[in-house]
Amino acid sequence: MTSLDDGTSPPEYRSGFACFVGRPNAGKSTLTNALVGQKVAITSSRPQTTRHAIRGIVHRDDGQLVLVDTPGLHRPRTLLGQRLNDLVRTTWAEVDVVGLCIPADERLGPGDRYIASEIARIARTPKIAVVTKTDRVSDDRLAEQLVAVAELGTELDLDWAEIVPVSAVAGQQVDLLAGLLLAQMPPGPPLYPEGDLTDEPEETLVAELIREAALEGVRDELPHSIAVVVEEMIPREDRPADRPLLDVHVNIYVERDSQKSIVIGKKGARLRDVGTRARQHIERLLGTPVYLDLHVKVAKDWQRDPKQLGRLGF
Numbered sequence: 001m002t003s004l005d006d007g008t009s010p011p012e013y014r015s016g017f018a019c020f021v022g023r024p025n026a027g028k029s030t031l032t033n034a035l036v037g038q039k040v041a042i043t044s045s046r047p048q049t050t051r052h053a054i055r056g057i058v059h060r061d062d063g064q065l066v067l068v069d070t071p072g073l074h075r076p077r078t079l080l081g082q083r084l085n086d087l088v089r090t091t092w093a094e095v096d097v098v099g100l101c102i103p104a105d106e107r108l109g110p111g112d113r114y115i116a117s118e119i120a121r122i123a124r125t126p127k128i129a130v131v132t133k134t135d136r137v138s139d140d141r142l143a144e145q146l147v148a149v150a151e152l153g154t155e156l157d158l159d160w161a162e163i164v165p166v167s168a169v170a171g172q173q174v175d176l177l178a179g180l181l182l183a184q185m186p187p188g189p190p191l192y193p194e195g196d197l198t199d200e201p202e203e204t205l206v207a208e209l210i211r212e213a214a215l216e217g218v219r220d221e222l223p224h225s226i227a228v229v230v231e232e233m234i235p236r237e238d239r240p241a242d243r244p245l246l247d248v249h250v251n252i253y254v255e256r257d258s259q260k261s262i263v264i265g266k267k268g269a270r271l272r273d274v275g276t277r278a279r280q281h282i283e284r285l286l287g288t289p290v291y292l293d294l295h296v297k298v299a300k301d302w303q304r305d306p307k308q309l310g311r312l313g314f
């Protein structure tokens, strides 16, 4: 049946999946969080902190948008690197729209070009260019970047469905972007119950929050050597109903003894600090007081060992 649209009928409800791609540090996780409105994907100022395809769910009156956050695509040097890239490509093939994030405050580089040329190869899936971190640049510079992104599209025969400047931090154009992404979704019912923000198990989110805290202030290759596994989350017995406590037992894995002492710090000071910061985020996420029990363990060269990778959830 066709209806005459006089501009008063409500828009059709749409639902589907979107993912953001882009080189490390392009602002994908921050944007996901801004769209969802709660901290679900971890962010940090160091590249390649995101390892899991964490989903955030955006609920709107006109539809539901499920966001899949992928790690930064990069040239693989280890088995872990290879698996991360595979994960990115598998994700692209399954979503309704791909958003390529390009920071406004850096010139288009070989990294952006490489990823753009990769997504140009996925036929049919619409692509939206998202120019991020607009709060960091002047209007003139932003205009230049928008032109450069448009030209990149022409050069690669990549037909941008939209080019959208946003600032996740300043909250500029975030809602507009949600609408434009949603416009690419097929008509359909909600995929998740109202109120759900993510379908990641709590353990994964908790592990990511701890990894984020553990990464703060460490240098060089260490960030990629840290993996976090939540072994157990159990409510403490014998607590009064109005004063619950959740025991969270966690192993932090590193690849070498030297890394273990860095993570632990002098007389355990660093690890205590990591615990304190992570606990605050976890308590906010779960809405309950938490006792966080952190252990640091060495899993020799786990990034190169298929068996260990499997055990650590990769």
Ligand SMILES: Nc1nc2c(ncn2[C@@H]2O[C@H](COP(=O)(O)OP(=O)(O)OP(=O)(O)O)[C@@H](O)[C@H]2O)c(=O)[nH]1
Pocket (backbone or CB within 6 Å): 022, 023, 024, 025, 026, 027, 028, 029, 030, 031, 042, 043, 044, 045, 046, 047, 048, 049, 050, 070, 071, 072, 132, 133, 134, 135, 136, 166, 167, 168, 169, 170
């Ligand atoms: N000023 C400003 N900074 C931003 C904005 N978006 C992200 N950032 C910062 O840029 C850095 C990287 O952001 P992330 O969201 O972690 O980047 P990512 O693309 O998810 O990075 P990977 O997980 O490494 O792939 C962080 O320090 C953010 O705070 C923004 O809109 N404005």
